[in-house]
Amino acid sequence: MVIKCSQCGGKLRRVHRTFLERFQLLAVYECRECDTETPVPRPYTYHFGPHCRCPRCGTYRLNRLKERDRIDRMSTGLLNLLERVAGGKLIHCRFCRLQFYDRRILASEAAAAENQHPGAARN
Incomplete structure (x- = not known):
């Protein structure tokens, strides 16, 4: 390759x-x-930044879930547990079929908010 x-x-x-x-x-x-x-x-750097990323493949193309899917696997580990305890929402990666918790906003939601308010100041 x-x-x-x-x-x-x-x-x-x-x-x-x-x-x-x-x-x-x-x-x-x-x-x-x-x-x-x-x-x-390195994969641990995916946990830093303004938008959530898949901890396995690093993609920004993620979906929010209302409840846990019993077929797809759940991410294990200390960081996932801390995100869940801190009030993170359930996120699903369609490429890895991995579920995990994250408190950050999805990149697609940030882009949609930017398109609705193009003149708004960024933080």
Whole structure:
């Protein structure tokens, strides 16, 4: 499997990370033609940021559920438990078929709110 550059479509090669980048990134790839660097974040970084992301695949394309689906699996772990205790809503990833709790707003809801009020100031 060859990873391609999102800018020019050239082949990517893996480059060395700095000591601090090793804690944040799984890998850093650089394009051979245009020298564009593409970082690959570690999964724990999905828990930071303004919008919720799937803890397994990292996608922003998520759905809210009213109640737990007994067929799809539930995310286990300390962070999921803390989100549930803190009042997080039940979220479902349609790609991984994973359910988890999160307090942050969905990216699709944020985009819809921005389209309704395009002149509103951002926080």
